[in-house]
Amino acid sequence: MISREKYLADLRCWKDKDVIKVITGVRRCGKSTLMEQWKAHLRTSGIGAERIIHINLEMMENEPLLEYHALHDAVLSQCAGDAIHYVLLDEVQNIPDFQKAIDSLYVRPNIDLYITGSNAHLLSGTLATLLSGRYVEIKMLPFSFSEYAEAHKGEATQTRLWSDFLHDGSFPAIMQLGGDDGLTFDYLDGVLNTILVKDVAQRVGGNAPALRRLSAFLYDNIGNLASPSSIAKAMTAGGHSISAPTVNRYLEALEAAFLVYPVDRYDVRGKRILKQEKKYYAVDMGLRRVLCSNGVRDTGRILENLVFLELLRREKNVYVGQGPTGEIDFVTNGPAGVKYWQVSETTAHEETLQRELSSFESVRDNYPKTLLTLDDAREQSYDGIRRIYALDWLLGKAEA
Helix, strand or coil: CCCCCCHHHHHHCCCCCCCEEEEEEECCCCCCHHHHHHHHHHHCCCCHCCCCCEEEECCCCHHCCCCHHHHHHHHHCCCCCCCCEEEEEEEEHCCCCCHHHHHHHHCCCEEEEEEEEECCCHHHHHHHHCCCCCEEEEEEEECCHHHHHHCCCCCCHHHHHHHHHHHHHCCCCHHHHHHHHHHHHHCCCCCCCCHHHHHHHHHCCCCHHHHHHHHHHHHCCCCCECCCHHHHHHHHHHHCCCCHHHHHHHHHHHHHHEEEEEEEEEEEECCEEEEEEEEEEEHHHHHHHHHHCCCCCHHHHHHHHHHHHHEEEHHCCCEEEEECCCCEEEEECCCCCEEEEEEEEECCHHHHHHHHHHHHCCCCCCCCCEEECCCCCCCCCCCCCCEEEEEHHHHHCCCC
């Protein structure tokens, strides 16, 4: 079991704080495992087992608790005394009106509350309504390349691990399939169908085949600017008639299920978000291979997608930079402030290098500027712009 240190650190920061800790993320990214790891952390930090109440509501033995009064009373019966009790509830969406129990447990001074659930019911847009705004959302992703490499430590070269990571994707359960292509494909296809049917179709009343076609279109066009109208036009021209309002409705549900991530454009000069077209990125490269069903590995765009996901982990707020002379792949505004990022598969040719460096020309401030490439070379600096080997950066061997 790989320890999800980033998310455990988040939980440690929020431990005993007066908010409900809500763990969200795409299905099968490891939310329930994180709960197990958090329970183990609490035990090793000196919390007695009698003060940790962990209930997984997908387990048959907990079926009598699938009613909010029953869950509420069962938890309270184990929380005697003034000492803080740590209540961990997995898959709370299985209980109708679960938020009534959650809100009542939350106001108890001796309960620190942590929950996970299916994104069909625990979506960013509805959490504030369901839980009265008294929560913090901890957003999980599947394994990073660093976590993937740790899971396969000593098994292969870094180059081979990178190749497998692009091919198989980053869902934790993939680690148990021994690199078997057939098992991996079937597992990912099952995850995808579950997301489309349970997390998306149920939310918007859409049909799964249409949602799958839209997902395939988005995954095939990662990193391209798009709008609901342009997507509808392109899909209709390809023989799958769909309207812009329907695309917009489906997009919102795909985003809420964390299958795709929209990225707004940011006007570098005007310091404002542009509301027209957005870029869309995939949550996992294995899912992309299943959806797009082609053997073409467009490594440059895949690298851009994976850099985006890593920036989400490290920097939180990620935008596409738009300047008067062109586009900057990403602008982030994280704990250390604003940073600018350019991503290129290779800058081995001088012409390509100069083109990538020129993207920063419109930026007149002194915030850090980084060019990430797959060229396995030492870090270099070009008038303050750092060029870093992307795998070193993804593995945490080079900071930017």
